[in-house]
Amino acid sequence: MIIRKKFKFEGAHIVRNCSTKRCKKSIHGHSYEVEVFFTSNKLDNGYMILDFGLTKKHIKNIIDSFDHAYSFWSKEKEEFKNFFKTNSERWIEMPVSPSVESYSLMFLKFIDTVLKQTTFSNGEGDISVSSVRVHETKTSYAEAFRADMSLIELDLKQVIFSNEVINEWEEKDELLNILST
Numbered sequence: 001m002i003i004r005k006k007f008k009f010e011g012a013h014i015v016r017n018c019s020t021k022r023c024k025k026s027i028h029g030h031s032y033e034v035e036v037f038f039t040s041n042k043l044d045n046g047y048m049i050l051d052f053g054l055t056k057k058h059i060k061n062i063i064d065s066f067d068h069a070y071s072f073w074s075k076e077k078e079e080f081k082n083f084f085k086t087n088s089e090r091w092i093e094m095p096v097s098p099s100v101e102s103y104s105l106m107f108l109k110f111i112d113t114v115l116k117q118t119t120f121s122n123g124e125g126d127i128s129v130s131s132v133r134v135h136e137t138k139t140s141y142a143e144a145f146r147a148d149m150s151l152i153e154l155d156l157k158q159v160i161f162s163n164e165v166i167n168e169w170e171e172k173d174e175l176l177n178i179l180s181t
């Protein structure tokens with residue numbers, strides 16, 4: 001059985017090296033929708049795969065980090081990166097280009113990391129994220145499945161969140177601890 005929780009964020013990026021000029025040369029934004037699909041081998045005491053309320057802490061924090069934030073590839077010029085780090089509070093530096101494909105793969109990996117370090121106490125089974133679908137526009141999305149992680153090399157420790165982003169995380173010490181292990 002698959003259950004799905006939807007999140008949203010308003011984010012800005014440039015996708016260097018893509019084919020469309022507007023996309024690769026100019027900062028622009030999208031109203032992203034993120035669908036996270038979970039599965040498990042059993043139901044909990046409430047006959048649920050996963051209580052959706054339990055996704056509203058670390059999983060929501062991670063996705064919400066990208067809201068009203070500028071995401072940029074670490075391969076941008078130093079001068080360009082420093083400008084944003086100095087003049088904008090909410091930014092994320094990523095080791096991969098911030099395409100919708102990268103977002104879906106990255107969220108899948110983040111959520112997988114959070115789930116593996118979460119202790120469930122209501123009779124839940126072996127909960128895992130089966131896929132993450134990120135809609136970039138009303139007509140386009142990318143969906144990452146677990147087997148797709150081999151498409152990119154992605155060390156989550158190289159995803160750098162600005163201090164302002166981290167400071168808005170609920171229970172940030174717990175999430176920082178999860179992400180550092």
Ligand SMILES: [Zn+2]
Pocket residue numbers: 013015023028029030
């Ligand atoms: Zn775009």
